[in-house]
Amino acid sequence: MYLHDRADKDGKCYPAIGTIATELKLSRSTVKRAVTDLERTGHLRKENRWRENGGKSSNMYYVKL
Incomplete structure (x- = not known):
């Protein structure tokens, strides 16, 4: 739910x-x-x-909406 709640309309988010x-x-x-x-x-x-x-940055997550 955390990533889903932070995802944009395309299901993308990138929290560390x-x-x-x-x-x-x-x-x-x-x-x-x-x-x-x-x-x-x-x-x-x-x-x-x-x-x-x-350098490594935070991951991009693609959530199935």
């Missing part, structure tokens, strides 16, 4: 794992595990995002 964990009062590992489970069941697609300097 740390942000999700903080707002839901969960550990980062619990959030990562939940994202993996949602990917495996086809409810979510995750895409890595990168900064211009080559």
Whole structure:
């Protein structure tokens, strides 16, 4: 529900794992595990995002609406 509530009309959102964990009062590992489970069941697609300097940014999530 968290990602669904934050997704735009196309089902895209990009909160950081740390942000999700903080707002839901969960550990980062619990959030990562939940994202993996949602990917495996086809409810979510995750895409890595990168900064211009080559550093990793937050993931882009595509939620099945």
